Amino acid sequence: MSVSTHTRIDTRLERSILIVPAANFRIIEKAVASSADAVCIDLEDSVAPSEKEASRANVVKALRELDWGKKLRLYRINGLDTYFAYRDLIEVIEAAGDKLDLVMVPKVNRPEDVYVVETLLSQIEAYKGFGNRIGIEAQIETALGLVNVKEIAKSSERLETLIYGPGDYAASVQMPMDNIGELDENDKLYPGHRWHYVMHAIVSAARAYDLRCMDGPFAGIKDPEGYLHSCRVARAMGFDGKWCIHPSQIEATNKVFSPPEKDIQWAQTVVSEYEKALAEGRGAITVSGKMVDAASLRMARNIVEKARIAGLV
Known part of the structure; x- marks a missing residue:
């Protein structure tokens, strides 16, 4: 099994992932023309079993024929516990893998699940002579996946x-x-955030191994305030972005997961002043009346880098 051993420098902008069913090509066209950072064409839950095999052709057609601009190009295969998964990989990757950025794998339970997909990708890329290397996104959505999240996070380059x-x-x-x-009566009963453990476990595992981390969907497409709150909670917990199941959710997602101008200005000032302090042999400085140390510098550099990738600086 390939194990990640070095820091991955992330240059991909992924605040919003708009997911659309592979069975409907007109919806795919609209999604690719949207303002989402990434579009994921779904072969799993949103496609009926009777349509899954035929829908692979829509994924290939979209990758080969549509103008994606700067968007990340993804599709989601079916779960590895189904007989659809291996054909989802072979048929789509062989036909359009040179136009693909990432494969999303649902219900990843153990590092070996990632290894299966990684191995098939390597074989297909070698067979077809592709010059690009296709990345993997792993969904943590089972008890077993959460128990193994650290091992999954370090499972593959x-x-x-x-x-x-x-x-x-x-x-x-x-x-x-x-x-x-969405929040419901059960959330009101529990004295805290019911999903804190699983969400923070995913964030911490992702950060430990230099991965992005994305929050999942919000079903209430007619509840923009609820969706905005969900975005803000995810951002407060450290997520990079969030799934969108409707184009109306994209604008709020991109805004919440972009550094505010005041934060960018603070971060640029911290980086500049701290570099001056280091040159003078000082380990801590004061910016706007507050102490700034090495931890503050790391936070500032993170903000500047996110702003750079988003084109804000």
């Missing part, structure tokens, strides 16, 4: 992102949830 799947996770651990991603 191809792995770029961990994604929280709230609906399937709730079902896996038998926690009641009225609507995916």
